Amino acid sequence: MVENDNGQEQENEERYRGPWGHIIRGMWRSPLGLFGVALTTISITLMLVGVVIDQLGLIHNPYIGVITFMILPGGMITGLLIIPLAAFLRRRQYYKYGVERDHLHINLSDHRHRKFVVGFVALTVINIAILAVIGYEGYHFTDSPYFCGVVCHKVMEPEYTRYLRSPHVRVACVECHIGPGADWFVRAKISGLRQVMAVMTDSFSKPIPAPVTHLRPARDTCEECHWPEKFHGKKVKSFTHFTNQNQATPEVNEIALHIGGRNPQTNVFEGIHWHVSNDVKVSYLAVDDKRTKIAKVQVVRPDGSQEEFVNKSIEIPEGKQLQWRVMDCVDCHNRPTHVYDMPEERVDFGLLSKRINPEIPGIREDSLLVINREYATRDEAKTKMIEHLVGLQGLRGKEQLDKYEIDIRKAGEYLVETYLVNVWPEMNIAWGTYPVHLGHQFAEQGYGCFRCHDEEHVSDKGGTITQDCGLCHDEPQ
Ligand code: HEC
Ligand code: HEC
Ligand code: HEC
Numbered sequence: 214m215v216e217n218d219n220g221q222e223q224e225n226e227e228r229y230r231g232p233w234g235h236i237i238r239g240m241w242r243s244p245l246g247l248f249g250v251a252l253t254t255i256s257i258t259l260m261l262v263g264v265v266i267d268q269l270g271l272i273h274n275p276y277i278g279v280i281t282f283m284i285l286p287g288g289m290i291t292g293l294l295i296i297p298l299a300a301f302l303r304r305r306q307y308y309k310y311g312v313e314r315d316h317l318h319i320n321l322s323d324h325r326h327r328k329f330v331v332g333f334v335a336l337t338v339i340n341i342a343i344l345a346v347i348g349y350e351g352y353h354f355t356d357s358p359y360f361c362g363v364v365c366h367k368v369m370e371p372e373y374t375r376y377l378r379s380p381h382v383r384v385a386c387v388e389c390h391i392g393p394g395a396d397w398f399v400r401a402k403i404s405g406l407r408q409v410m411a412v413m414t415d416s417f418s419k420p421i422p423a424p425v426t427h428l429r430p431a432r433d434t435c436e437e438c439h440w441p442e443k444f445h446g447k448k449v450k451s452f453t454h455f456t457n458q459n460q461a462t463p464e465v466n467e468i469a470l471h472i473g474g475r476n477p478q479t480n481v482f483e484g485i486h487w488h489v490s491n492d493v494k495v496s497y498l499a500v501d502d503k504r505t506k507i508a509k510v511q512v513v514r515p516d517g518s519q520e521e522f523v524n525k526s527i528e529i530p531e532g533k534q535l536q537w538r539v540m541d542c543v544d545c546h547n548r549p550t551h552v553y554d555m556p557e558e559r560v561d562f563g564l565l566s567k568r569i570n571p572e573i574p575g576i577r578e579d580s581l582l583v584i585n586r587e588y589a590t591r592d593e594a595k596t597k598m599i600e601h602l603v604g605l606q607g608l609r610g611k612e613q614l615d616k617y618e619i620d621i622r623k624a625g626e627y628l629v630e631t632y633l634v635n636v637w638p639e640m641n642i643a644w645g646t647y648p649v650h651l652g653h654q655f656a657e658q659g660y661g662c663f664r665c666h667d668e669e670h671v672s673d674k675g676g677t678i679t680q681d682c683g684l685c686h687d688e689p690q
């Protein structure tokens with residue numbers, strides 16, 4: 214295998230190439246070396262093709278990004294590591310065959326060795342430059358909502374779908390989930406790797422549990438764009454409800470929410486955002502992972518006074534490590550962007566926008582039955598929902614069905630549409646899986662303001678956290 218370095222015929226060639234040339238050339242002949250060089254070359258070539266496709270937007274396919282920015286750089290680095298390894302093994306082999314040690318050391322006064330070193334350095338610089346470009350592009354790629362929402366399609370589809378319909382659609386996932394700073398970036402990429410593994414082995418929880426325990430504190434994320442000083446006055450919100458008895462004219466509740474902020478007359482913070490104003494600290498001790506059973510609430514007020522409110526009927530389990538949590542934005546805005554609808558809301562919106570014809574007798578009741586039905590998969594819902602609605606309406610008489618069939622089918626289409634952006638049976642996400650804390654519509658499940666504002670948390674001074682309706686909202690003027 215090894216060429217005879219002292220052989221007569223090879224004398225000329227030997228002088229020309231030198232022992233390092235042999236190592237390099239020899240390396241080519243070892244399967245390992247050949248593999249390293251091939252892997253590096255192929256990876257670089259495909260990576261460049263991938264970058265060009267990505268930059269020109271020729272093909273929209275997230276897997277091209279995954280391959281270009283995540284798999285191929287791995288191939289390139291592996292190849293680059295194999296090459297010196299192969300050279301090292303070759304050199305050891307040459308030793309064994311008795312090549313003089315001097316020849317095998319780099320000697321900078323020998324011009325052939327110099328040429329080799331210069332070539333080596335140049336190639337290294339080029340390789341580092343390529344990796345830097347790929348790293349930079351890859352960083353943007355893995356930080357894009359497109360990557361988060363589409364690459365992990367099955368897992369993130371619900372969050373991504375709701376995100377696309379939210380006020381934060383122009384805010385990248387990473388602005389809330391990672392935030393600024395290198396340490397959170399590294400933590401996120403490490404836990405991201407773990408998540409990719411979980412997806413590949415199908416070992417993630419369905420649904421993804423909320424609250425997210427390791428979410429970055431809102432102070433570092435939300436407050437980059439919103440801050441308590443900015444809140445002021447009242448916000449009027451109206452809620453429209455129909456009833457099965459009256460599908461035509463809605464009942465409208467208008468409330469003026471006391472958003473709060475600094476009162477210019479008294480200079481004190483008041484209203485709903487009082488909890489997160491600078492000189493106030495509200496902390497609480499929840500006994501469950503969902504943070505819905507709150508045993509104790511502590512307040513530090515601007516004047517430095519403290520008060521602790523305790524709900525004696527909520528037992529603190531022994532042996533469980535419980536942690537106090539300082540209240541921040543996410544304790545009320547737990548769904549700032551992954552906001553799921555409720556079935557009544559959607560059906561009532563359908564009636565209001567006339568996508569569901571309110572003249573059809575019983576259509577509200579039947580729509581609610583159909584939309585709340587459990588389907589095994591989204592595909593099943595897609596094929597069966599309309600027929601179910603037609604079936605239910607058929608029970609109300611053939612005459613009605615004949616008269617309104619087109620409109621009933623249109624209503625069915627609307628229901629399918631609404632179902633498909635809210636329910637994912639494959640991820641165990643049904644209506645109401647992710648309740649909101651904002652307000653008190655989920656009070657029975659322990660969600661919302663009434664977790665604390667229930668008059669059942671009592672301090673030793675006898676004070677309670679009030680449920681007085683006028684505290685949070687009143688009638689708009
Ligand atoms: C405006 C800030 C914000 C943006 C933008 C955002 N998220 Fe979230 N996300 C949150 C908050 C807050 C929670 C925690 C909810 C909780 O703890 O109850 C969350 C929770 C999640 C969860 C856990 C499941 C759930 O619904 O609670 C996933 C998964 C998720 N986000 C993915 C994404 C993806 C993917 C994107 C981008 C397409 C994104 N998020 C964009 C704020 C955001
Ligand atoms: C990168 C900037 C940015 C970040 C970070 C951000 N938001 Fe927003 N937020 C916005 C923008 C922009 C709007 C839309 C304003 C509008 O529609 O007028 C908005 C709107 C809102 C609204 C009003 C929604 C409505 O229905 O009108 C709430 C509430 C809110 N954000 C809460 C949060 C919370 C909570 C977080 C942290 C989890 C957060 N935001 C993080 C930029 C941001
Ligand atoms: C005690 C609960 C609570 C906390 C804590 C809280 N908010 Fe709110 N926030 C509300 C309620 C209630 C509303 C009004 C309801 C709505 O807009 O849907 C609101 C409204 C808003 C709005 C819309 C304001 C407008 O004028 O339209 C923004 C933006 C917002 N909050 C951001 C934040 C941010 C950022 C934080 C953390 C610094 C925060 N909130 C903390 C309950 C809270």
Ligand code: HEC
Nearest residue numbers: 483484485487497512545651652661662664665678684685
């Ligand atoms: C973790 C417990 C907790 C939750 C959840 C909570 N609050 Fe409070 N809230 C308090 C405490 C404690 C006080 C102060 C009570 C006192 O000073 O006697 C307070 C005070 C208030 C005040 C009066 C602030 C002022 O002007 O002094 C308003 C308004 C308010 N809360 C609205 C809300 C709304 C709206 C929600 C739900 C979106 C909510 N709170 C959720 C604990 C909570």
Ligand code: HEC
Nearest residue numbers: 450452466468651652653662666679680681682684685686
């Ligand atoms: C601790 C604060 C707080 C208290 C106390 C409170 N509310 Fe509310 N309420 C809210 C918030 C916040 C919303 C808005 C929810 C949203 O933005 O979706 C709301 C919404 C509502 C709505 C409109 C919801 C709908 O679907 O029509 C009604 C009606 C209402 N409250 C009635 C009451 C009544 C009656 C009381 C007194 C027993 C009361 N609230 C006490 C915070 C409170």
